[in-house]
Amino acid sequence: MNEIMMRQDAAPVIQSDAERFELIQRKAKMWASSKIVPAEYRNSVADCTIALDMADRIGVSPMFVMQNLYVVKGRPTWSGQACIAIIRNCGRFDHVRVVYVRDKDGTPTGCRIVARQVADGSEVSGTLVTLEMAAAEGWGPKWRTIPEQMLAYRAASFFARVYCPDMLMGMWSEGEPEDVERNRAAAPNPFAEPQAIEAPQQSASIELSELQKEQVTFDAID
Incomplete structure (x- = not known):
């Protein structure tokens, strides 16, 4: 194979x-x-x-x-399983494992890829991807419907970007283009021109009315 x-x-x-x-x-x-x-x-x-x-x-x-x-979204994107297959079969690693972190009920809450480098036998670990991270970053709806699968896919993508980025050829993996586009649309534009703040008209009229009343009072005293 x-x-x-x-x-x-x-x-x-x-x-x-x-x-x-x-x-x-x-x-x-x-x-x-x-x-x-x-x-x-x-x-x-x-x-x-x-x-x-x-x-x-x-x-x-x-x-x-x-x-x-x-x-x-106009960008070539690897499927989630492609990243895992590339890591397993590129010849640079062996003993590649998808390691889940689970809560006390056995539900997966995080995942990372762990492997041994063939060149020197050292063990390397990818970034721990968690459901908390997905929620904080606002990642897409698949994280709610198939969280275990998405944890493995994103963990493989993060691992490959660090330890064999040339194999991905700079491309994103499944779910990343949508997540980036969603976050970009929600983020404020730091280069937008600041909007002028107009003084509330009602407050100005009230203040003017009070001044007029004071003027009338002073005229009556004089």
Whole structure:
């Protein structure tokens, strides 16, 4: 299975070799004509070419990229399970574990990825992602419906960004584009022009009326 998911003999970047780029394009035409590939890639030679390029760069099968890469909010986004699969199969880690933190009732409240680095045998741990963090950041509705799954997905994304960011190629993972867009829409604009504060008209009229009464009183005394 590892040979299918992650190839250790990844080819060089295709843009560095014109002949190889032409070969990839010919392959992309074959992939685009297939009925097995996801609908987004059918009859799209350009998208298939990009998918094959990405597969070459990170050493995975083209089908893995096509099945796990989506465009959300205008940005290419990895599926949640893709991050976990990349960590497990990139060859840099072994003994990869999804570790949950649970409350006294056994309900998961947090999650982190723990693994051992093949290079030196040291154990590394990813950021602990918690439901409290999700609530504070205002993350989406899936955190209420499938919290255990979302904890694992986000924990894998955080781990990969620290220990193998090149494998994600700078892309977000499932749920992140929506969360960022939601927070951006809710945040105040720090560069917005301050609005002028107008004095309340009613208060001004009341104060003027009081001054007029005082003036009348003084006139009567004189």
